[in-house]
Amino acid sequence: MTDPAENPEEETQEQRALRHISAMADGEDIAGTASRLSNDFTDRLTARIAGWFRRSRD
Numbered sequence: 252m253t254d255p256a257e258n259p260e261e262e263t264q265e266q267r268a269l270r271h272i273s274a275m276a277d278g279e280d281i282a283g284t285a286s287r288l289s290n291d292f293t294d295r296l297t298a299r300i301a302g303w304f305r306r307s308r309d
Contacts (some may be wrong), residue, residue, distance in 0.1 A: 267291065 271288045
């Protein structure tokens, strides 16, 4: 089993959020980290919705 931090594609949404929260607590830029987390969530959700539409047309 690989470490999810080494492969972000294998991380769950909760693991990603906790990793980003930990980084912010350790002094990382809060606005930048929150923005990256939000963008990641939006990108993944958009990809899922696009997949639903593609499958519904088949």
